[in-house]
Amino acid sequence: MNVKDLCLGALTIGDASGYDLKKFFETTFSHFCVAGYGSIYPALAELATEGLVRCHEQPQQGRPGRKLYQLTAAGRKAFLQKLEKTAPRHTVKSDFLLSLYFAHLLPPQRLETILDERIAEIERQLSCHARCRRQSAQGSGEPVGERFVRGFGEAVLSAAREYLRVHRRELASASTARSRHTPNSPRRTLRGGLHALHHS
Amino acid sequence: MNVKDLCLGALTIGDASGYDLKKFFETTFSHFCVAGYGSIYPALAELATEGLVRCHEQPQQGRPGRKLYQLTAAGRKAFLQKLEKTAPRHTVKSDFLLSLYFAHLLPPQRLETILDERIAEIERQLSCHARCRRQSAQGSGEPVGERFVRGFGEAVLSAAREYLRVHRRELASASTARSRHTPNSPRRTLRGGLHALHHS
DNA sequence: TGTGCCATGTAACGGGTTACATGATTGT
DNA sequence: ACAATCATGTAACCCGTTACATGGCACA
Known part of the structure; x- marks a missing residue:
């Protein structure tokens, strides 16, 4: 589409x-x-x-x-x-998650900012949904799908916020605990670690 | 990125x-x-x-x-x-949700298929995550972010599945209840309904 | 006075998808 | 035998983003 x-x-x-x-x-x-x-x-x-x-x-x-x-x-x-x-695809593209994957390469400060900003953004979107919901509760002629899709967004957004709240500590502690530069780490191959978990 | x-x-x-x-x-x-x-x-x-x-x-x-x-x-x-x-953006692009928004224009059959397929896809991804989790529980050297990001995915996916399970009936009933063609509906303007809920 | 909204459009640029081309080896 | 995996790459195409260009009106 x-x-x-x-x-x-x-x-x-x-x-x-x-x-x-x-x-x-x-x-x-x-x-x-x-x-x-x-x-x-x-x-x-x-x-x-x-x-x-x-x-x-x-x-x-x-x-x-x-x-x-x-x-x-x-x-x-x-x-x-x-x-x-049309095949109803659903894809997520996220530099946010990509960055967090590499949390161990990020300064703790930056990590906090990323998390805070994302949570703030989620809250903004949630309150926008809430406003829309109130709005169209009064007005008539809302397509049935509208409520459903909005509800879906709210459910997913809430779950994301909750997860971030609960688990952000795990990231932060790890980030401050060790140096960003892992010196003399033995040469590794991406392949080795992956080979066993191929074919999704 | x-x-x-x-x-x-x-x-x-x-x-x-x-x-x-x-x-x-x-x-x-x-x-x-x-x-x-x-x-x-x-x-x-x-x-x-x-x-x-x-x-x-x-x-x-x-x-x-x-x-x-x-x-x-x-x-x-x-x-x-x-x-x-890099600003850590997080965006969703979904023909799935778009289709569901227009559920009232879809044949009930098609609607069911869309929902079923999405749930199946979610389950596939969840089991893939679970496999990865078991996998890297044994192997060492998993970046801290990996577990976190995987957990995030699982949380969001689970919430989505749950929502679909609980609320799909609401869509289905509406879709079968009324005809797909709303004849002689009064000419409407997109603008009217939207004006009050501007500025997100 | 100045910010933001209303309102339309163009053009360059960037960047990913899809299809194509090739071909041996390993597993069923 | 046949499918899937390993393995690299090119080229056309699609399509969206960004920046630019214009300008009045309303509100603080």
């Missing part, structure tokens, strides 16, 4: 401009995908030439005219097909 | 060939990053020309000579600096 599909999907909910879409992605999809203006605007232009969306421009004085995009029947169909055909 | 940095990091643990590195990433880093041969081999070549790694080739009969790469002092330093400077 690329940005074009993302736009198609969002337009399923209601008409929107490129600007609106970005805001929507940020609030509702932020914990599992991202899209910047640099990909949204070109995507909408392409979708329009393909006839999957229609554009209604509303001139405004001073600022550039607001372009409201609307899904066509073909666009709706295209998205439905994408939904059914 | 790109593939070059990833290689540098792995070579911190021990010498390895491109092939070894891929295996290592698959087993140890699989839950937070990926790298294919198509990026690993060029990365190693570049690192060698930059003097961050040294290559020792071991000719073998029949197959292409095995190229063992070894970190240089400069390479180690470069990685340490990257570790300290």
Whole structure:
């Protein structure tokens, strides 16, 4: 699912401009995908030439005219097909975990900062979810999946925070205990340690 | 952190060939990053020309000579600096969650499949972690971060599985209850529903 | 007065994925 | 015999990020 599909999907909910879409992605999809203006605007232009969306421009004085995009029947169909055909992958890309893997190479100070910042970020996301939940409890027309997906995010985020809280000590003690430079360590091969645990 | 940095990091643990590195990433880093041969081999070549790694080739009969790469002092330093400077981001990209958001547009059958497959995948990853844990409990020289990062993965994966188990019914009932085509729904604007919950 | 929001877009750049090409050895 | 593993690499392609360019309006 690329940005074009993302736009198609969002337009399923209601008409929107490129600007609106970005805001929507940020609030509702932020914990599992991202899209910047640099990909949204070109995507909408392409979708329009393909006839999957229609554009209604509303001139405004001073600022550039607001372009409201609307899904066509073909666009709706295209998205439905994408939904059914696409393998629902779920991947995590984390410099955070990568850094912690190498905790023994990090100054203790830096380690603390990394942990603190991550926990703070998790809390920010959790409170954002909570706000959204309250919000759409009143308003009607929330897709069933919205609550579910939000709940999933909250569950995972909470578990992550809890784990970090409980286990961060283990990392810190190890980091301060030994020097960052392991001098004269015997030459090792990555292969040796791994060979026994191959084929996942 | 790109593939070059990833290689540098792995070579911190021990010498390895491109092939070894891929295996290592698959087993140890699989839950937070990926790298294919198509990026690993060029990365190693570049690192060698930059003097961050040294290559020792071991000719073998029949197959292409095995190229063992070894970190240089400069390479180690470069990685340490990257570790300290890089912002430790943590992002999820999930067509799985995206699909579930649009559960109301999915045939119930498909919905079940998606859920089942994800749970199966989670279980696969969990058992892989468990195997690794047993493995490195015996062997010595496991970096402190390894256990921590593995534990993090397990915590998050378990929470996800639990959530899916408990809440999947909510999605299924909604999906079967109403038709996939909501005819004559009043034209809506994405903007309206979102406006109140802006600024995360 | 100045920060932030509204609003759209372009262009260069970076970087990973996929497919292709090759081929012997080891295990079932 | 056949599949999987070992082992390296190239090239086209896809696609997203970042930076740049523009400018009025609202609010503090």
